[in-house]
Amino acid sequence: MDSIIEDVQVRKILDSRGNPTVEVDVITWNGFGRAAAPSGASTGSREVVSFPEGGVDVIVSEIEDIIASELIGMDAEDIATIDEVLREVDGTDNLSAIGGNTTVAVSMAVAKAAAASYNMPLYKFLGGNLVNELPFPLGNMMNGGAHAGVNAPDIQEFLVVPVGAKNMVEAVFANSSIHKKLKELIQTKDSNFTGGKGDEGGWVPNITNDAALEIQAQACEEVGDELGIEIRPSLDMAASELWNADEQKYIYAQDGIKRDTGDQIDFVKDIIDTYNMFYVEDPFDESDFDGFAQLTSKVGDKCLICGDDLFVTNKEILAKGIEMNAANAIIIKPNQIGSLSETYATVKLAKENDIVPVVSHRSGETTDATIAHLAVGFGSPMIKTGAIGGERIAKLNELIRIEEELPNPKMGEF
Numbered sequence: 001m002d003s004i005i006e007d008v009q010v011r012k013i014l015d016s017r018g019n020p021t022v023e024v025d026v027i028t029w030n031g032f033g034r035a036a037a038p039s040g041a042s043t044g045s046r047e048v049v050s051f052p053e054g055g056v057d058v059i060v061s062e063i064e065d066i067i068a069s070e071l072i073g074m075d076a077e078d079i080a081t082i083d084e085v086l087r088e089v090d091g092t093d094n095l096s097a098i099g100g101n102t103t104v105a106v107s108m109a110v111a112k113a114a115a116a117s118y119n120m121p122l123y124k125f126l127g128g129n130l131v132n133e134l135p136f137p138l139g140n141m142m143n144g145g146a147h148a149g150v151n152a153p154d155i156q157e158f159l160v161v162p163v164g165a166k167n168m169v170e171a172v173f174a175n176s177s178i179h180k181k182l183k184e185l186i187q188t189k190d191s192n193f194t195g196g197k198g199d200e201g202g203w204v205p206n207i208t209n210d211a212a213l214e215i216q217a218q219a220c221e222e223v224g225d226e227l228g229i230e231i232r233p234s235l236d237m238a239a240s241e242l243w244n245a246d247e248q249k250y251i252y253a254q255d256g257i258k259r260d261t262g263d264q265i266d267f268v269k270d271i272i273d274t275y276n277m278f279y280v281e282d283p284f285d286e287s288d289f290d291g292f293a294q295l296t297s298k299v300g301d302k303c304l305i306c307g308d309d310l311f312v313t314n315k316e317i318l319a320k321g322i323e324m325n326a327a328n329a330i331i332i333k334p335n336q337i338g339s340l341s342e343t344y345a346t347v348k349l350a351k352e353n354d355i356v357p358v359v360s361h362r363s364g365e366t367t368d369a370t371i372a373h374l375a376v377g378f379g380s381p382m383i384k385t386g387a388i389g390g391e392r393i394a395k396l397n398e399l400i401r402i403e404e405e406l407p408n409p410k411m412g413e414f
């Protein structure tokens with residue numbers, strides 16, 4: 001009774017890039033849940049479609065009523081059934097009729113309303129009373145590729161993980177210290193640096209990939225020494241954006257270099273060895289399971305090789321990756337698959353097969369902090385959600401609050 005849905009409301013709001021997105025309110029007899037959907041820039045081709053034709057306006061003017069009439073009277077606790085109803089309402093495989101961003105925002109708002117109906121935080125509603133692990137923040141420090149301008153490095157994201165942090169507060173502030181340190185270090189390499197930032201709050205320097213890798217490592221070492229904790233460099237190469245299918249090469253425009261798959265394997269392996277990388281995401285094109293598998297077999301014992309565009313949070317595609325030993329980590333973005341229950345199914349399969357699930361933001365975000373709760377509730381040892389900027393700190397600060405609430409908090413285990 002407490003969690004019976006009484007109303008569903010959809011509105012158009014801004015995302016961090018100034019684009020429209022959907023926010024959904026779900027009202028139950030005794031609760032209320034609100035969630036907003038993010039948007040990607042370097043999207044995987046097998047992701048569900050974010051918005052229907054006509055965009056957010058059509059969702060508000062036409063789809064809201066259809067969803068509300070289906071969901072009113074249902075029990076918000078029954079998330080999986082509600083997610084099925086949303087898929088039925090849509091009727092397509094890729095959610096193009098009502099949009100994966102619509103379904104995911106409804107799905108997350110339903111879960112939050114169910115939790116609120118019983119006066120519970122979402123992480124506890126999803127994970128139970130015994131969850132006590134917090135995710136290490138994978139923080140974005142410098143941006144290139146599709147998240148930055150023409151003169152930036154080709155590698156999309158230069159990230160760090162404060163693997164030695166003993167708690168969330170220490171981890172979050174270690175990342176912000178690295179961010180500050182990098183501003184100084186960029187200035188030594190790029191005298192025209194304006195302090196400009198990319199879509200996720202990382203700096204956008206006009207320097208080569210090599211120079212960026214060097215100062216990333218230097219910042220980790222210097223700040224790590226100052227704070228007395230180990231901080232490791234990481235990357236999201238978003239290599240689908242670099243792959244030219246006609247030439248069968250990865251194009252590094254900033255460096256004027258083209259690499260075939262063999263060169264790319266050597267290049268990435270060399271970076272991992274040289275800089276002691278903790279984590280490398282999407283080092284190959286989204287269709288190249290074989291390239292992923294080759295790299296994972298070479299370095300998977302010492303580095304997380306993570307599939308984002310490769311797996312698009314899709315359980316069936318992950319199953320193929322598991323069979324091929326393509327990766328040992330997976331990015332978890334609810335709006336790639338369109339619902340909370342399908343997101344959970346993918347996380348579960350990953351964990352059962354020792355694949356590290358990394359709950360993640362998108363490059364276009366809102367101040368919605370739901371993914372902080374998903375990371376804790378699903379027991380994800382790492383969360384990728386930037387380092388600074390309002391829409392990024394919304395999640396990090398929520399994790400600080402969750403740490404304070406937990407009776408026995410500890411950092412996650414890999």
Ligand SMILES: O=C(O)[C@@H](CO)OP(=O)(O)O
Binds near residue numbers: 157
């Ligand atoms: O590639 C990525 O991992 C993400 C988030 O960092 O970017 P986007 O949301 O543009 O896909």
Ligand SMILES: [Mg+2]
Binds near residue numbers: 238281282308331
């Ligand atoms: Mg990625």
